[in-house]
Amino acid sequence: MTSRDGTQVPMFVVGKRGLPRDGTSPAIMTAYGFGGISSTPYFDASMIPWLERGGWFVLVNVRGGGEYGEAWHQAAVREKRQTGIDDFLAAADHLVRAGYTSVSRLGATGVSGGGTLVAAAVVQRPDAFGAVVPVVGVHDLLRFHLFGQGAGWAGDMGSPEVPAEAAMLRKISPLHNVRPGTRYPAMLITTSDHDVRVAPLHSYKLAAALQAAQAGPAPVLLRVYGRSGHGASRLSKRLEQAEELTTFFAANLR
Numbered sequence: 001m002t003s004r005d006g007t008q009v010p011m012f013v014v015g016k017r018g019l020p021r022d023g024t025s026p027a028i029m030t031a032y033g034f035g036g037i038s039s040t041p042y043f044d045a046s047m048i049p050w051l052e053r054g055g056w057f058v059l060v061n062v063r064g065g066g067e068y069g070e071a072w073h074q075a076a077v078r079e080k081r082q083t084g085i086d087d088f089l090a091a092a093d094h095l096v097r098a099g100y101t102s103v104s105r106l107g108a109t110g111v112s113g114g115g116t117l118v119a120a121a122v123v124q125r126p127d128a129f130g131a132v133v134p135v136v137g138v139h140d141l142l143r144f145h146l147f148g149q150g151a152g153w154a155g156d157m158g159s160p161e162v163p164a165e166a167a168m169l170r171k172i173s174p175l176h177n178v179r180p181g182t183r184y185p186a187m188l189i190t191t192s193d194h195d196v197r198v199a200p201l202h203s204y205k206l207a208a209a210l211q212a213a214q215a216g217p218a219p220v221l222l223r224v225y226g227r228s229g230h231g232a233s234r235l236s237k238r239l240e241q242a243e244e245l246t247t248f249f250a251a252n253l254r
Contacts, residue, residue: 002090004089004090007087010060011061012041014057015057015100016054016188019054021100023099023101025100026249027056027057027100027107027253028047028057028108028249029092029248030059030060030108031061031065031084031111031118031120032064032086032117032128033065033076033088033114034065034084034085034156035073035156036070037065039061046238046246047246050246050249050250056095056100056101058100063084064077064084074116077158078155078157082171086123088116089128092108098155103129104193105253106130107131107132108132108133109135110169111137112136112197112230113199114137115136116134117133118133119139119189120172120174122187123177124177126183127232130252131218131248132185132188133189133252134190134204135155135190136191136203136231137189137203139175139202139205139206140173140174141173141176142169143160144202147201150199158171175202178209179213181213182213182214183214183215183217184213184216185216186219186220187220188223189206189207189210189221189222190225190241191203191221192225192226192228193227196229196230197230201205219252223242224239
């Protein structure tokens with residue numbers, strides 16, 4: 001897949017053998033793209049029902065991750081954070097153009113840094129997705145350094161205390177780019193009440209802003225998991241979250 005600046009960005013597309021590429025199948029795409037962490041193919045048992053029912057699952061290796069070494073990481077840090085968002089949006093357009101799915105059947109989700117990524121992508125291009133689920137994401141990029149473990153992310157994210165970097169952060173901040181009177185796709189914004197890494201207030205703010213701005217009929221929901229942190233540690237909690245995510249996509253990607 002070719003990104004906006006001509007860079008070739010890889011992605012892994014999984015579906016049942018023989019699944020037609022005629023735009024009628026739903027798809028869930030995900031990415032991370034932060035901190036030089038590589039997103040490699042993995043087995044996720046919670047996706048089996050989705051795949052068995054004729055859906056696609058797509059993992060995109062956007063820049064900002066470490067899949068191609070430190071240069072791939074550095075290509076989307078600080079003033080270049082938009083690069084990873086461009087990669088994700090180009091992947092979404094490619095899936096539609098190649099017939100894997102259609103806009104109304106295309107879903108996006110990401111966790112933590114990936115939650116920030118998909119939230120930033122949908123506020124920039126609400127016309128690109130049918131449903132979006134940002135999970136425990138950082139959404140207020142002008143105040144992230146004041147809460148949780150946010151102060152440690154300035155090396156990748158940029159610092160709101162530096163005027164030039166604050167101007168860049170405002171351009172990509174999900175919270176600060178919500179536009180009143182916009183038709184947003186269905187959204188399920190999730191957080192955890194005991195998340196000490198990414199403060200729940202990020203999800204509260206984004207949900208409130210989107211609910212106030214929504215001009216279309218699609219739901220904008222906030223889900224707060226109780227007795228849970230940044231990553232669900234108990235198997236029962238992980239299963240609950242996976243079930244709700246796939247159910248939300250199944251109900252809204254039509």
